Amino acid sequence: MRTVDPARHQARRRHIIDAAAGLFAAKGFERTTTAEICKAAGMSAGNLFHYFPSKRAVFHAVFEGDEHDGAARAERFAAARAADDPWRALLDTVDLLAAPAAEPLVPALVMEAMIQAHRDPELEALLSRDNDEERSTLTALLRSAAAAGQIDPALDPDDTAAWVMALIAALYTSAATDPAFSPADQLPTLRLIVHRFLRPDAHRPPER
Amino acid sequence: MRTVDPARHQARRRHIIDAAAGLFAAKGFERTTTAEICKAAGMSAGNLFHYFPSKRAVFHAVFEGDEHDGAARAERFAAARAADDPWRALLDTVDLLAAPAAEPLVPALVMEAMIQAHRDPELEALLSRDNDEERSTLTALLRSAAAAGQIDPALDPDDTAAWVMALIAALYTSAATDPAFSPADQLPTLRLIVHRFLRPDAHRPPER
DNA sequence: GTCTATAGGAGGATAGAC
């Protein structure tokens, strides 16, 4: 055994990541000091840098899900593209993408990531991998739904996919900036807006 | 004359603010150093701190319009509330709030301000003054438009005003994060979404 | 009013003992 128990090593990393995530969400990347992360994780600076080469590496790790997550995610997107009812699949995908907004730290972390991505090409690449996957899935579903006569055929699939993602992002940014905004309570309204945007002829709220 | 030519003093401040705004937009508040601001403004550190007490004060000044701006703004909101046609006034207000998104630096600055407002009560107060004014104007217009039978009466005015602001904010965040997103080109789509959201029975795009 | 020079302090990262 080279480095005694890689599972323990992983658990230790995860412990640090969880401690750091709360701080990054509350204070942002630059205003969070490594000393604070150490304190929150209950360890010394020397030890922290044994697990991560830099503060930025800790930040990146917050946004790199496990491989398990990544696989499950890819599978769900593939299933959505292959679904019989594209409109239903599209609504499910919107729900899937919007759901994490209800978790306490996620909206603030997402905003911080959007800001940092500008100035950090490595993070940019990390995030845009997921982003491109989401966008292309939505575009495919919009095309299928249009072909099936389920949505307004006048909408451009690429622009519309970008807007659907922007509407979902609005849930995150509102949650992060407005304390009175409850993502869980507002999710039905997001669905309503998407529904009316894409299917202006069906006035009633979504049937689900 | 106490301090020789207050107009010159104002102009000098404005020069610094303009130089700093570009840096804050590109790099964010914490990663912009005062040395960089000095270089961009073509002056020494000692001189910079003659005009502003701290880096943070420069940042705040970026978001404090002139009194002239503030007055013109308040006037436009008052006019909107008093308008004969609330629906038309509402669309005009959306345009008014969305228009700055097309200016080059504004979306990035707005995002940076949203992030900083969390941790800076003074900035928070500064921004929420404007924010509350916008939201209450929209709420009033939504009530009037509902009373006039111009929009879906089932929509709660407070929640809906928050969502209209979130949709406008989405224009800013998309512009700041997605290089392919042109706010000027996408403004009609924003109007379309607002239109369909609020008036699901009138399918056609806004008549203006 | 504007400059040069520097004080003063914080924070990221490392060295080396245990």
Place this chain on the structure above:
DNA sequence: GTCTATCCTCCTATAGAC
């Protein structure tokens, strides 16, 4: 693997000459 102690860089803000 984990700690303590510390280095070194960089940044805000000020002092004081001109």
